[in-house]
Amino acid sequence: MSAINLYIISCKVEKMFKENFLEEVDKIVGNSTEISRFLDILKQIIRTPSVVGAEHPFFLVLKRELDEMGIQTTLYEGVLVAEGTDPDSGMISAHIDRHGLVCTGPNEFQYAAFTAYNRGNLTGDSVAEKTYKDIIERFIHQKVQAYNPWSGAYLGLGEIDSAYLCERRENLLFNVKGLEHLYAGTPIAFVDTLTYEEGHLSAQLDNVLSAAIILFLYEQGYQGRAFFTASEEVGKSWRFLLEWFRGKDISTNELLVLDTSPFPNRKSADAQHIVLRNKDANSVFSSPLTSKITKLCDKFNITYAYKDLFIEEINEELLIQGKTPYSLGSTEMGRLV
Numbered sequence: 001m002s003a004i005n006l007y008i009i010s011c012k013v014e015k016m017f018k019e020n021f022l023e024e025v026d027k028i029v030g031n032s033t034e035i036s037r038f039l040d041i042l043k044q045i046i047r048t049p050s051v052v053g054a055e056h057p058f059f060l061v062l063k064r065e066l067d068e069m070g071i072q073t074t075l076y077e078g079v080l081v082a083e084g085t086d087p088d089s090g091m092i093s094a095h096i097d098r099h100g101l102v103c104t105g106p107n108e109f110q111y112a113a114f115t116a117y118n119r120g121n122l123t124g125d126s127v128a129e130k131t132y133k134d135i136i137e138r139f140i141h142q143k144v145q146a147y148n149p150w151s152g153a154y155l156g157l158g159e160i161d162s163a164y165l166c167e168r169r170e171n172l173l174f175n176v177k178g179l180e181h182l183y184a185g186t187p188i189a190f191v192d193t194l195t196y197e198e199g200h201l202s203a204q205l206d207n208v209l210s211a212a213i214i215l216f217l218y219e220q221g222y223q224g225r226a227f228f229t230a231s232e233e234v235g236k237s238w239r240f241l242l243e244w245f246r247g248k249d250i251s252t253n254e255l256l257v258l259d260t261s262p263f264p265n266r267k268s269a270d271a272q273h274i275v276l277r278n279k280d281a282n283s284v285f286s287s288p289l290t291s292k293i294t295k296l297c298d299k300f301n302i303t304y305a306y307k308d309l310f311i312e313e314i315n316e317e318l319l320i321q322g323k324t325p326y327s328l329g330s331t332e333m334g335r336l337v
Contacts, residue, residue, distance in 0.1 A: 042212040049189030051100030055230040057152025078240030080228040090224025094210035095232030101188040111172035143191040210258035238335035272305040281328040
């Protein structure tokens with residue numbers, strides 16, 4: 001089959017996916033035109049790798065998109081700052097690093113989040129950390145791509161053959177076919193595309209979804225500030241953001257941090273449209289934005305829940321069963337407060 005035929009088939013499949021999804025969206029919210037544009041943005045940037053510790057290529061893609069919109073951008077260490085014509089009208093933050101692998105030796109590949117900062121602030125008791133052992137099998141036969149950590153240049157395609165937990169190094173190790181030529185330090189990203197199944201979009205959406213939302217907001221007329229931070233998966237993104245605020249001598253109690261939130265199953269995830277927080281393991285949040293958001297949710301019949309309350313309810317059951325409770329987790333907002 002020729003490359004042209006493959007391209008035509010790919011376009012047809014993408015068109016079918018988009019039409020099916022937009023048909024469902026139109027039934028629910030009746031505004032498929034804007035959703036269509038949002039999907040275009042998401043599909044465009046999701047293919048750019050951004051493994052934790054090697055996010056520079058993704059920063060450049062975001063900077064280009066924003067520059068083309070006429071939004072002022074400045075790239076600092078670990079954070080890209082975007083400012084519209086009225087920067088004080090709003091502050092939104094999203095971290096842009098994603099999980100992936102890193103080559104740590106000849107034909108040796110480890111989980112990047114565990115090597116980027118010697119596991120950073122991981123303590124082994126949060127909900128997200130407890131899932132690491134559970135997701136090993138998920139990566140079997142997953143296609144991955146190696147790339148240059150600065151330019152983003154493509155360095156090869158491979159496939160994960162097997163994965164296991166090395167108890168001595170306390171990290172996930174992967175056997176990857178096709179990338180035996182790589183040198184230590186090379187990041188490897190999961191090859192990902194959007195899929196639509198049973199009413200849900202599926203992909204490695206954390207954290208590219210938040211970045212796409214901010215780009216879409218700027219297209220729709222948002223003129224405030226936005227921050228795109230690196231290394232959140234290893235607990236460092238808040239440092240880059242705090243450094244910027246201190247350097248500019250700026251403070252706020254209305255910073256909106258966008259992020260995805262994991263749930264143990266689809267039923268619990270479907271119970272709400274958006275997830276809020278009153279607190280995390282580090283701090284209690286106190287912002288007028290919370291009441292503003294909940295009032296808007298009530299007005300437009302958008303369901304919401306608080307993640308800290310959800311975890312506390314689970315912990316009550318765990319304590320009754322004599323099991324170790326989950327941590328409330330460590331968030332970027334909690335570190336900044």
